[in-house]
Amino acid sequence: MSDIVTLALVVLFISLMIRVPVFIAILAGTGVYFLASGSVSPTLIAQRFSSGMESVPLLAVPFFVCAGVFMNHSGITGRLMDLCVALTARIWGGLAQVNILLSTLMGGLSGSSLADAAMVSKMLVPEMERRRMSKAFATSVTAFSSTITPLIPPGIGMIIYGSTANVSIGQLFMGGISVGFLMCVSMMFMTARIARRRGYAPMATEADYEPVPLRQAFLRSALPLCLPVLVMGGIRIGAFTPTEAGAVAVIYALFLGLIYQELTFAKIRLCLRETVLTTASVMLIVGAASALAWILTRERIPQNLTTWMVEVVSNKYFFLLIVNVFLLCVGMFIEGNAAMIVLVPLLVPIARAFGIDDIHFAFVVIFNLAMGGITPPMGTLMFVSCGITGCKIRDFLRESAPFFAQMTICLLLITFVPQVSILLVDIFYR
Structure with missing residues (x-):
């Protein structure tokens, strides 16, 4: 790696550490490279920035963000919560179980973990406290269930x-x-084990429970x-991309x-505003990271790193273990989508050089960075x-220990048992 690239990466990571906005931090690193190299025109920053966002698959981002925002403002959350209550009424944990199931169902509609965490924190945590659950436990359940999104x-x-x-995004969805x-x-x-130990009874036993x-x-x-079902089915049968x-x-x-007569013109205007703000924050990071990726490719960093890793690492399982440790550390300091790009x-x-399936490796990366959302010092879901x-x-953090253990077990299963992530893909696509 050249000294200029090293300097650019140092500037990038220092900027992230001091909480400079992610896209500005990435642009700072790329700007250092373009200015210091002398052989590359600085105007390429703007070209690479804009070209990085000119991707047809990325058009799905504003669409799904907009759909999720409309769902959040159209009275759907209350209907799903009634279903979650009916499904979990006899399970130890009461509203904590409703919290987890609601996050799972809303994740399939909104696609935004931060939006899910904010909504459930306002809606369910006060009621969980009223039912004698500790604030820390209720908050931990909310934050960790949002990582499912x-x-x-x-x-x-x-x-x-x-x-x-x-x-294939369709295969990733599957x-x-x-x-x-x-x-x-x-x-x-x-949650049921913790609830049974602490006496958080099923909702069906509560005096005010109305079945x-x-x-x-x-x-x-x-x-x-x-x-x-509409999204997955339509993609699978080829009705739409x-x-x-x-x-x-x-x-x-x-x-x-x-x-449902919940969306007024005022709400629609608010939804479109939220969509623009959320999409802009994502796309700015994508554009800045595209410029950085061009630098890394120009300096042959991926190719050299692949050659070195294949020579040093003896097998794919050791490589996956290294990747897990590395991504967990990265996720503690860098926002997940930025780190992914x-x-x-x-x-x-x-990963491809070791023969690791693309879908399998994708979920190793996505799961690790999802865990970063709840780990200090930069855990956005936690904050x-x-x-x-x-x-x-x-x-x-004290209440989160059992959930960290549960997520670690899930991570190990996803990492070393590929069928966890590729079973449905094999059934429906291959």
Whole structure:
């Protein structure tokens, strides 16, 4: 690696450490390279920045963001919560179990873990506290259940990974179903064990519990639940591409909002504003990272790193172990989508050299970086959840130990048992 590249990366990581906005930090590193190299015109920064965002698969990002925002403002959350209550009423943990299942279902609709964490923190945590659950426990369950969102289609992380690594987004969506299911079931199991030990009884035993017939709850939420089926089914049968599926999702979400008479013109304007702000933050990072990826490719960093890694590492399992440790450390300091855009072009060629399946490796990366959202010092999900609920960070971390253990077990299964992530892909695509 040349001294100029080293300097550029040092500037990048120092900027990230001092919490400079991610896209500015990346542009600072690339700017240092272009200015110091002398042989490359600085105007290439603007060219690479704009070309990085001119990707058809990335058009799915604003569409799915918009669909998720419409869903959040159209009364769908309450309908899904009634279904979750009906499904979990007799399981130890009460509203904690509702919290996890609701995050899983909403993840399939919104695709944004931060939006999910913020919504559930406001809606469920106060009620969980009223039912004698500690603030730290309620906040921990909310933050950790929100990590399921990037793993459930149509997670934005899958779209970014697929466009960056040239991997089928449809196959990533299919693989995410089994990975998200694993996370949901294992987290509910861990929560039930903790709840039984602490006496957090099932909701059906509460004096103020009003049973909702499962059939009635399912019928009220049937139309929202059709969205993931519509997206996945349409992509699988070739009716539309993942990008077109995003547009279909927007139309369907808008249709539901009008059917339920929840979306007014004022709300629609608010939804479009949220969509623009969220999409802009993602695309600025994508554009800046594209310029950085061009630098790394020009300096042959991925090729040299692949050659070195294949020579040094004896087998793919040791490589996967190294990747896990590395990504967990990176996730502690760098936002997940930004880290993915920068690191995927470096790591994917090495994984392919070891014969690791593209879908399998994708979920190793996505899962690791999802864990970064709840680990200090930069855990965005941790800070969002604690900021809304008023929970102290030290109390959050103390309550989080069992959930960190549960996520570590899931990570090891995803890493060393490829069928966890590729089983459905093999059944429906191969």
